[in-house]
Amino acid sequence: MTKADIVKIISQKTGSLREETADIVDAFLETVKESIIDGHHIEIRGFGTMKTKERKETVARNPRTGEKVKIPARKVPTFKFSQDFKEAVNKK
Numbered sequence: 001m002t003k004a005d006i007v008k009i010i011s012q013k014t015g016s017l018r019e020e021t022a023d024i025v026d027a028f029l030e031t032v033k034e035s036i037i038d039g040h041h042i043e044i045r046g047f048g049t050m051k052t053k054e055r056k057e058t059v060a061r062n063p064r065t066g067e068k069v070k071i072p073a074r075k076v077p078t079f080k081f082s083q084d085f086k087e088a089v090n091k092k
Contacts, residue, residue, distance in 0.1 A: 003029075036077050048081045 003025065011021040032050065035042055041051040057073040 044082075046082055046084045048079055048085060050077065050079050052076065053078050 007018055007022045007025050010016075010025065011018045014021065032042060036050055036052060039052060041049070043049045052075045055074050055076055058071050060069050060071050061067065062069055
């Protein structure tokens, strides 16, 4: 499913114009993206939680050469589905 599909479905369910719905969906996604970049924790009850986690510096190995490669510490975005969401998926 693409963003265009989501816009179409929401537009049909709400009876609003696709252009308006697309603007709302874009604004929502941009707000989520900016909030995660700024380090905020987002919780949508019944859906899931989005946040960033700090990954420690580690040493990996290049499989071709066997050379050790240092991977620096970094932040990564994560998403965890809520228990309600998981249960709904398993019931279907």
